[in-house]
Amino acid sequence: MGSVLFMPNARIHLYQDDLPAGLDLGPVVAVDTETMGLNPHRDRLCLVQLSAGNGSAHLVQLRPEGLGGPARRQGFLDCPNLAALLADAAVVKLFHFARFDIAILRKELGVEVAPVLCTKVAAKLVRTFTDRHGLRELCRELLGVEISKQQQTSDWGSPALSQEQLAYAASDVLHLHALWAKLEALLRREGRLGLAEECFRFLPARAALDLLGYVEPDIFSH
Template identity: 35%
Template sequence: MKPAAAPALVDSGAAWDAAAAEIAASPALAIDIEGDGFHRYPERVALIQVGLTDGTVHLLDPLALGDLSAVGAALADPAVPKVLHSAAYDVRCLDRDFGFAVRGLFDTAIAAQFCGSRRTGLMNVLAEILDIAVDKPKQLQRMDWSIRPLPPTALAYAVADVAHLLALRAALVERLTGFGRLGWVAEECRRLEQVRYTPPDPPEVAFMALRGARDLSDAGRAILRELFLWRDATAQRVGRPPHHVLSNDTLLLLADNPDAPLHRLRGVDRRVLERHRDRLAEAIRRGVAAAPVPWPRRGGVNPWTPEARERLARLKAWRNAEAEALDLDPGVVWPAPHLEQVALQPGQPSAALDGGEPPWVRAWQWEALGPSLAGFRVEALRDAAA
């Protein structure tokens, strides 16, 4: 295998044509993306890294390249393995920005988890599985990937994210085969292929999810709603993330203290405040004049009786014991939402209680652990009847 090519941004037609041909011909691909969400709003994919089986790494500039359909075709081909690390974010962003779906996906973070790894960041997994040390400076982890030109240190960082993924996959497949868990990981990765981007709630609704909104008065929540709407619109206008315009803490402070002097505020972009002070003040006035916003009240009876909580504790103890035996994280062994339903409805069959879409419990879990859960439930019912 030849060493990775010197990092260079593919941002023109001629370079892209050559890269696209190489990508289409590679038997497997390592994929990563970098977004600009720490610095821009709304977020965009600002860089796509593609590693080839011969060691070449192409750094694609989606902000400059118009037609990336060759990448989409390669990603959609299930016969070509695509290796990503902690792929959920990448899969969502590729769908959001380009409508691309990923097939033939292999997530090295998931695979490492099923090999018993507890620290599944890329640097940790490379060190544990391949004994490779990769230097990833922290200051580059939150950089603005939309700036051009990208500094050489950033290009090298981007290359390092994919340079070893194909070798890592090979080593993990060997370990998983030895554990008899390769099929488990394959099922997890197929589920991950189905992930799609879901737009966030509109600001008219999303303000209620802000930590601290529940603690405000009804009048304060009305002000918070107007401030939240102002912040989102301003963030869209200036192209900066909302928390850079006005921090959440400052939103809550103003909602609770609408007469607070704006010039003394902390957690606000001073340039934005200077340009948009009047609109911010108007948002506060609209909130003060608006109808109060009550906190939604939950109706019905709380199903979590002491007996149900005891059943859940025992089910989690069962899961913990199975996890220890398999040397896996308990969250990997069995999904918590299903255990909760089993605890709440002890008389119902376990399979009938899976209300997830897709189902919470995987096929490999039913096969490997379903009989153990059934035996545990029978024993628990016997103990309850004694």
């Protein structure tokens, strides 16, 4: 079962515990996650947001098993439709800061999310004149769109998410397709698209290293 929330210029579909069967979000799907915190070993996955880039967002709320949420099979959440989409080699998954999202999805759903694109990595490769690579700054400077980060630190484990939380979560995926189009053009202009693609291919391995504890010191440090 799902519900629909309308917000200015967007439609938000909310589901519990998995995507509906047969949902087609096209060849490139924007993806983001909300968790209880930023430690993938400690903090559980609460919400997965997806968008086909058409002005609609599809949000999957993952409740704890004790509150009717998905059971775990071999340690992973049983969300077959969501897991199949994320692991589908024919669908490109578009993130902002893919490294964290890939890691938490791997830990909680047991899937290797690939192939992927990451707007934060792309921004760092071509916007070397600034250190402002956050989603809010990129949307403002490249798209002329203002997004709010007011709900960023709210309780995503709440059984009933507020309309403000849902709108915030949706905004994190609704603009990624347009943002990637701008950044891809810059990567081509600067001759760094090939380098970006190599970085994107490495991201699942980088996330796996994070889960093994190779964060500080980084495995590539001296």
